[in-house]
Amino acid sequence: MNASPRRKELTRLAAQLFVQEGFDKTTVRMLAQEMGIKSGSLFHHFKDKQEILAAVIEEGTHNALRIARRALESSPADPEARLRTMARAHLETLFTDRNAHVVALFEWRRLDDEAKAHLSHLRDAYEALWVDVIDAALEAGLIHGDRFLVSRFVLGALNWTVRWYDPAGPRTPDDLADELVAMIIPMKR
């Protein structure tokens, strides 16, 4: 909807607080203070607290979709490279927009039905990219198993990284992606 630079910055700050404290424990007064305004002024930018949450999640998911599409465009066409590309792109978004994605993954349930319906479409579009890539890998005999289960397992493993991965450590997100792909592709070393 509204995408003023001010609102974008406020959304970014909100994401950070939502991750630190959780959506429910984050009060409008905390949000306002972090933004350098008073709690009442917050409602000039957002209709209510719900809308802030929706803005955070929309921003994150939108970026994920954009990054994945661009990565696929400039990726080699063979199934293995495309699989690696998607895994890398997934982790890239996850950690450049970490706050927004942690909120999207763990505070989704706090959205009202209307926002959920709207944002589901965005998320589905993203997951469709994965399904394509995994289907191609299955057809090429690169990996084996049930297409539904494989994609769930892979996305689960990747999403769970936000719970333990430390960007200050020795491994880059690309390292993680490569390791995961190597783990599910037989006989590659």
Add this chain to the structure above:
Amino acid sequence: MNASPRRKELTRLAAQLFVQEGFDKTTVRMLAQEMGIKSGSLFHHFKDKQEILAAVIEEGTHNALRIARRALESSPADPEARLRTMARAHLETLFTDRNAHVVALFEWRRLDDEAKAHLSHLRDAYEALWVDVIDAALEAGLIHGDRFLVSRFVLGALNWTVRWYDPAGPRTPDDLADELVAMIIPMKR
């Protein structure tokens, strides 16, 4: 601590509500009503709301540890069987005690420091079982990769199942476990 059957039943009900509503959104009045008492009476059983959360998580983690240990005892000794056993045991607990485990996975941050320290030990004991099994599988050349990353990926994939698995569907938890093991073990079909 206290483990009266009454308290256990109250804990079970609390777990259900925490999953439905989230810990923060669950009020002591909702908890009391679900338990068939008034909100004041709740504090005869639990010192405060925090303690209910700790009780839920302790119960769940304790069961997980018990089930995994028993499963390993009666498992064949070869690394592949032990890997499958752990995966099956993990999903078995996850879905027989689903509510408690969802709370443990997604409301952990709401625990105060004291409870966190106490429960960390239980969780570490459980994860140690995994590390053993995965180390053995690596040494046997059954799987490849970094031991740290492999265990994180596997646990991530398994834990994420609570977000999409439907027990009413055609697949059993054992099916899921077997598929995951097949996915990461090369050349097994």
Add this chain to the structure above:
DNA sequence: CTCTTACACTAGCGCTTGCTTGGTTACTCA
């Protein structure tokens, strides 16, 4: 036949919550 213990109740205190209201300031553009 008391004493104790476990469990429940009523009533409400003190505080925080999301959000509203009515008004002020600073900037833009005709």
Add this chain to the structure above:
DNA sequence: TGAGTAACCAAGCAAGCGCTAGTGTAAGAG
């Protein structure tokens, strides 16, 4: 210069929150 508008503030309301205090009651122990 003056109108319009976006951004903000001070003040506070109504509702809901976790939790406490004080009391009642029934069952088992001595």
